[in-house]
Amino acid sequence: MSQAVSFEVDTYQNNRWVLECVLDDKDMALSTAKRLYDSKRFSAVRVVQETFNEDSNSSRERVIFETTVADRDNRAAKQQTAAVKVDRSERKSLKKRPRQNTKPATKTVKKSGPSLWVLLLWLVAILAGGATLLYYLQSL
Amino acid sequence: MAEYKGIERRLVFRLLDYWEKKKDGRKMPSLDDIKASELGDDWDWCFLILLGDEDESATFHHIGSLIWPADRAPLMGKEVSASPDNSLVQQATRFMPRVMELGVPVSIGGECEDGGDKLLYRSTLMPLSSDDEFVDALFGGANCRKVTNK
Numbered sequence: 001m002s003q004a005v006s007f008e009v010d011t012y013q014n015n016r017w018v019l020e021c022v023l024d025d026k027d028m029a030l031s032t033a034k035r036l037y038d039s040k041r042f043s044a045v046r047v048v049q050e051t052f053n054e055d056s057n058s059s060r061e062r063v064i065f066e067t068t069v070a071d072r073d074n075r076a077a078k079q080q081t082a083a084v085k086v087d088r089s090e091r092k093s094l095k096k097r098p099r100q101n102t103k104p105a106t107k108t109v110k111k112s113g114p115s116l117w118v119l120l121l122w123l124v125a126i127l128a129g130g131a132t133l134l135y136y137l138q139s140l
Numbered sequence: 141m142a143e144y145k146g147i148e149r150r151l152v153f154r155l156l157d158y159w160e161k162k163k164d165g166r167k168m169p170s171l172d173d174i175k176a177s178e179l180g181d182d183w184d185w186c187f188l189i190l191l192g193d194e195d196e197s198a199t200f201h202h203i204g205s206l207i208w209p210a211d212r213a214p215l216m217g218k219e220v221s222a223s224p225d226n227s228l229v230q231q232a233t234r235f236m237p238r239v240m241e242l243g244v245p246v247s248i249g250g251e252c253e254d255g256g257d258k259l260l261y262r263s264t265l266m267p268l269s270s271d272d273e274f275v276d277a278l279f280g281g282a283n284c285r286k287v288t289n290k
Contacts, residue, residue: 021156021245022238025262028149028247032156 004052007064009033012044030065037067044068151185152247152264155281159245159266167243170270171201171277182281187229189220189236189278197221198236198278203229207282209255228254232263232282239265240275251287259284 007029010017020036023029029047037045046066052059158179162169171190176183187208188201198220207229208215215223223230231252239246249262263282267275 019242019244021247022242023247025149025247025249028152031149031153035153035157 002054004054006050006052008048008050009036010046010048011036011042012046012068013042017046026064033065033067149262151182151281151283152262154182155186155264155266155279156245156247159279166269166272168267168269168272168275169279171268171279172270174268174279176202185283186279186281187232189233189280191276191278201277204281207232226252226254228252228259228261228263228282228284231261232280233265233278235265236278239267239278243267243275252284254284258287260287 005024007023007026009020009023009029009032011020012018021032023032026047026049033045033047036042044067047064049062049064050059051062159169162173171188174188179186184204184206187203189198190201191198200215200218200220203215215229220233220236223233231248231250235246235248245264245266247262247264249260252259252261261282261284263280265278265280268277268279269275
């Protein structure tokens with residue numbers, strides 16, 4: 001069974017795929033597609049592998065690479081993320097400050113601590129008073 | 141033949157880039173757009189073919205000295221079909237019908253025998269048009285390296 005394989009590089013223009021060139025080398029086709037995509041003149045590019053069967057005189061097409069403008073945006077965003085990494089660490093330290101603000105709030109809750117001591121003192125005093133009263137009443 | 145240091149895919153890329161640049165918004169550049177002075181050393185790996193009108197045979201308008209050495213019988217002005225079998229120039233032009241059919245550059249690689257050497261080559265053929273409608277010429281390039289048996 002004899003088969004001929006070629007790779008078509010297409011660009012997306014005006015809502016349709018346009019054939020740009022045909023190569024018999026997959027790597028070259030992929031490189032060509034990427035070069036065209038990087039030229040930023042096309043919203044998308046793709047590589048279609050065409051396998052022609054000489055015996056049956058029929059061909060089979062398969063998209064082996066396709067990229068869109070979204071991919072480019074993602075790639076650009078990724079690069080920006082890498083550049084912003086330093087800033088992000090700075091932002092983290094900045095974010096820590098609001099958390100510190102919440103700690104004093106908990107401290108204000110703890111401020112109720114001394115009042116608890118006062119309550120305990122009152123309780124001790126009442127119990128002592130009660131005990132003294134009971135002792136006095138028994139002695140009568 | 142010249143001593144080839146390596147099969148240069150980059151030549152094909154450079155020629156494709158050049159053709160693409162020369163399109164300048166058109167479907168394809170014209171023969172006048174292809175300038176030897178702009179191609180530098182690559183010009184010696186290039187060739188130009190005039191297709192003529194319908195029913196006329198395609199002829200060589202330029203053929204680089206690294207594809208067809210000057211010490212051979214000149215092919216300039218000769219019919220493309222007259223190029224020797226399995227030579228580099230014959231291999232580099234054999235897919236002319238495909239380019240005519242598709243109207244886009246086509247790049248093919250393979251093996252051939254030229255000047256007694258077995259060669260591994262890579263070539264490209266690109267259409268040219270003076271009115272952006274009818275293809276009247278082809279711009280091509282090819283380079284190669286000797287296949288060495290280890």
